[in-house]
Amino acid sequence: MGAWLAVGSWRTYKAGEVLLREGERADSVHLLIDGCVKVVSEPPKGRAALLAVRGGGSLIGELAALNGDVRSATVVACSRSPVWTREISVERFNAVLAEDGAAMSVVATAVTGKFRSATRRRVDMAQPLARRLARVLVELVEEHGTALKPGVYVIAVHLTQVELGSLIGMAESTVFRLFQKWRRHGVLEPSAPHEVQR
Numbered sequence: 001m002g003a004w005l006a007v008g009s010w011r012t013y014k015a016g017e018v019l020l021r022e023g024e025r026a027d028s029v030h031l032l033i034d035g036c037v038k039v040v041s042e043p044p045k046g047r048a049a050l051l052a053v054r055g056g057g058s059l060i061g062e063l064a065a066l067n068g069d070v071r072s073a074t075v076v077a078c079s080r081s082p083v084w085t086r087e088i089s090v091e092r093f094n095a096v097l098a099e100d101g102a103a104m105s106v107v108a109t110a111v112t113g114k115f116r117s118a119t120r121r122r123v124d125m126a127q128p129l130a131r132r133l134a135r136v137l138v139e140l141v142e143e144h145g146t147a148l149k150p151g152v153y154v155i156a157v158h159l160t161q162v163e164l165g166s167l168i169g170m171a172e173s174t175v176f177r178l179f180q181k182w183r184r185h186g187v188l189e190p191s192a193p194h195e196v197q198r
Contacts (some may be wrong), residue, residue: 003096003103004031008086010059013077019060019085020075026064029093030075032056035083039073050163052117054077055143058111065090066107073121077143078158095107125169132168133178152189 005092011061013019019030020041032054039052043153051073054060064071077083088096096103137155145153161175 003100004029004088004093005086007092008088008105011085011087012087013051013083015077015079017072017077017083017085019077019083020071020073022074024071025089026061026068026071029062029065029090030060030085031088032058032060033084035077036079037075037083037143038078038157038159038163039075040163041073047162047166048074049166050159051167052114053140053157053159054143058087062107062110063094080156080158086105123167127169129174130178132179133164133170134176136164136168145168 011030012021013035018036034056036053036055037058037060038050039054040048042048049087052103054075060075063069068070097107124135127135140155140159141153143156144157145151161179162172163168165172165175179188
């Protein structure tokens, strides 16, 4: 990571701002330093689908940089605080890979982790709906949660119920129904949809 920090330029994004856009040629890679981004697919027709949420330490846009293809998804800042990245040109990114074996290992680990996560999502499709939604909320708490008090966490990511549903293949109405049920049982705070009790 140190080599990319040295060659990159600081960038900051507010919630809703686009870092990378689907279909564009890759000219840079982002090393996410602080904050969260969501990775979405935007088909010409139909509703956008949430593919993943990435946090600090993640590489963003490396796949297109490696294979020289267009970007396969759009990346949007989605944390409550500003997103900070180091933006690295594709040329410098690949130069570091050619010179630094540790950097190549980091990329291999990142890519493998993303494919494993995608595979787990597909396997989870066979699980009951409530379990699928609970799992993704727990993952969001573990990766992006801040403790407000013992057993209560706030998820520092702006996600809609539609996006949560698309991430796990669930209708918005089902997400809404489960959220309502969990609020009645005290799992979610009634006044703050992103607060979760564990």
